[in-house]
Amino acid sequence: MFTGGEWRILQRSIGISAMHMQLLHNNQVVMFDRTDFGPSNLSLPFGRCRIDSNDIALKHDCTAHSILYDIGTNIYRPLMVQTDTFCSSGAVLPDGTFIQIGGYNDGDRTIRTLSPCITNDCDWIEHHGYLNERRWYATNQRLPDGRIIIVGGRRQFNYEFYPKGSGDDNTYELNFLRETNDRQENNLYPFLHLLPDGNLFIFANTRAILFDYRRNQIVREFPRIPGGDPRNYPSSGSSVLLPIQFSVNPGRFIEAEVLICGGAPQGSAARALRGNFVLATPMCGRLRVTDSNPAWEMEQMPNRRVMGDMLILPTGDIIIINGARSGTAGWELGRHPVTIPVVYRPNEPSNQRFLLMRAGSTARMYHSSAIVIPDGRILIAGSNPHINYSFTNVRYPTELSLESFSPPYLAPEYDNLRPRITACPEIINYRQTMSITFSVPEYRSARQVSVRILAPSFTTHSLAMNQRMVILRVVEVRQVVMWTYEITAVGPPLAEVAPSGYYLMFLVHDGTPSSGTWVKLQ
Template sequence: MTRSLFPAAASYPNAKNLAPRRIWCLIFTFTLLACAFGQSTETFPPPGQPAKSGTPGQFELIGNSLVSAQQIFLGTEDKVFFVDKVENNPAQINGHPAWASEWATGPNTQRPMDGLTNAFCAGGNVLGNGTWLNIGGNQAVTYGGLNAESQHGGGAYDDPDGRRSMRLLTPCDDGNCDWTLSRDLTANRWYPTVETLEDGHIIILGGCNDGGYVNDARQTNPTYEFFPSRGRPITSPILVNTLPANLYPLTWLLPSGFLLIQSNWATVMLDYKNNREYALPDIPDAVRTYPASAGTIMLPLTPANNWTATILFCGGSNLQPEQWVANWNIPEFRASTSCVSISPDVSKRYVKDDPLPEGRSMANLIFLPTGQVLCINGARTGTAGYGNQSFAIGHSYADNPVFTPTIYEPNAPEGQRWNRDGLGSSNVPRMYHSSAVLLPDGSVFVSGSNPNSDVDVDKGLKYPTEYRTERFYPLYYNERRPQPVGLLKQIGYGGESFNVHLSADDLFGDVGNAKNATVSLVRTGFSTHAMNMGQRYLQLGSTYTGYPNGSAVLHVSQLPPNPAIFAPGPAMLHVVVKGVPSVGVMVMLGNGKLGEQEIRAIGDLPESAILVEDDKGVSESQNGNGAVGRGWDWKGWVWVVWVGVVSLSGSW
């Protein structure tokens, strides 16, 4: 029989007669217990197994989307939200074609949503309170993507100008959340980048006024601003100096609190608090920004690398500024195989990494819960963009799609980091305006491709508007998943550690697997134009205790006490055992509010150990290394329990 930690009053015949002194001792004891647990200790039920099966290493068509997936993000554990440009999608809402929708991945159902204004080539990211922003876009259009007579709605598509729009959505699971409009931006922004800051606010960088294949001096907006607003926009020298390929500047918040910005060939670190840029060396081998559109990602932040940010760039196009014109055979130009990385907080130099198996433009680099990186989508030749020139493939400026993904292993030796063993191929070309995002069950949701000015589903067109949507199932997918107990719903910046319990089944019958078990956080990001804005992966510090019955407890640290390492807001939490992730749960990082986050000292972790039982009882068979910090050890718990016992015994 299981006894409650807090027995009912009926368990104590004289409970009503307890001396006030004892009552206060009990309160004191339970307060100590609460303090020992630290921050919020509300936990999730153990995650179960994936709701569906899939063939490991393969793609599965799961249906057709209501709108083309130019932009997608995972808003809840069940919901993927789509944002498209205004075009003649067959789904209707409020008397006009829909250009936004919601896909419930569990029941595999969808609903159209009103996108409000034209979100063509907008940027997006999530605020520290969990609200998603979709920022900027294009002017109002009519059939064929032509400018509408009115920029205020009406006409064929009833789409107001979206270039200054800030559209907000707080995701929900009941179908009752919709996009709303906030105040306008200070100026038009088509192709802006959006990054979440350490206080949960947003910085918005770059863009242009009217669009086109690339930017130009007439229409560029080489500034940045903030949401919530901090006043007038601020001019950025790197954006001024990197025309014409300065749209969607590649941007990451660094643990130092600076921002890394990579645009065209140039790279800087931006001290956005003091509005100063510090030049770094040019990126080698290829342009990585749109429309070269390399795959980019910040590699996993782990205890082993002291949560040091390293950014990886793979693919793109080796074109000089004067070559960014649409008067030559762009689709025949080979994309780059080059991969380079930089760790700007510790070194200002780019480092060559293992090249891609084939050149690729418009590749999405997507984190798996294991910390591996899936490279998916894109083309071997050409660039992003479309037009009506004779050289275009239909309208596409790219050709020769890459149908087979490949996986990057950050911890593999140099020369062995890319691998596609056991991976199958898709049958769907994922060209310009494709997207991908990780789902909680560890599969990858893949949709989109539309290098066309309006919906075009002509069967004779090589790259039509694509609604077919797939899941890709990594090799671990059908393995029995760990079902950890004790996953917190909210994780803070520093504070006391928490315990995660794993059964013998979770450890695949070998308690030794606790040694390499990890607890990771993944922000899946806002996917568009070969980027997942805000995507980030962090491994929490942990130690373990293994028990004779084959179970184990992971002792897990809160986040490092620096919100710039991983900005506040929602993220997925996974436990990975023997390369197999638990089904992810959506947790809140930080206090769930905009503004300065509470910082606490990181708690100590007990040393790792596996306990064995023999005829002399339970003993420790081996030790590991505990993490650095401050926390409660067994002596602290003995003291707390002793206080409780004394209070109940009446000795005080």
């Protein structure tokens, strides 16, 4: 069943292939690729050039490999990045500063920062050699105390923290990563989620653990995901922590569920190198990690997919977008682009959760990315399945375009049900009661209204890091005047449920979301 949605090209070319993307709280998006595969199609301004004797492709480069895109104006400008950001990670600090972590070659121990600005003078600041270890294909997670934990990477079976100077500057071994590292290294970009009890869910290859990073201790090991198919890079499935809803009683146990979908079967990379492109798995695994005896619930997607991106929509549903039907991640190793997004509805009966969306026309293969933006659209860019920028004589040319996908909830027929936030606090506190005013032409009932906060993701390589949705407790909804209502809600109970920082607040009325409003949780 195809249920709609609308595709739109925003820019035919942004000059770079957006391998990595992060939404900032000033409604700008930072995008970047890598610095060492030749010149991009976007020049640096004012005659600036990057001089890098360590670069393996171009030691004198006057083109940009990063941009800052403004959603409201659909305008972008080049940024200057010095060291190689290839296959790196990122997170946003509580104050809104974007922290970019590691990469390849001369960038593998580098930390880069970008502070949001309303002028055109903000740019990358780089701190070379800051990291204890090389962080190439590492994953990170924001923690309740405001730090970032950085886990794994190629041949790195350990973790460390950012920032230093907080009394914890060391590197800590995590033998679980060594155990799950096969010859294809199917534990790169491990899936990492902060759970409401303060521990971490870590998934690598086919195994998952509950990990207490404060004590460097594995609390428990979960059952292996059924089927035996690895899900991490280069098999490149995707993972999401489903929306968290906390109880009326702040002391009551809070449930958490993880969803993992897609990926390439064991041995797919080696077989693709020989020209045999194995079909991706159509299977998803869902695990309620807070159960006393958790077991995977397996579900089949309508289509097979490797290198797909999973994002939490304002409604709390999950969209799966981008990727391929066969092959695996890596240079020239994917085949048969999947251009049909799928929406997964976690609260529906198990046989009614998947909906097929309208197909796009652009192949988004290896090194594509996607994020949710404040108006509820999905921003999609990238695809660079080749070592260099290759636009001709290749099966899937390097893709420089930027486009959006509007899910069906943005269709005009839902405008009468769409709430519009007219007033809400800019700062919200834990356990704080707050009032939000909204208008809606066709109000249904208080039972049809919910308040959600969404932490935007850093998306790269099929993994949306630090993505998180918390559904707030609603106390009451009352009418103020015609078409205008006031909803009283309560902020998250703990930083373990929602780490401090910037979130998009959405109201959802009868399945139709408002546009997001930025709030700062502290």
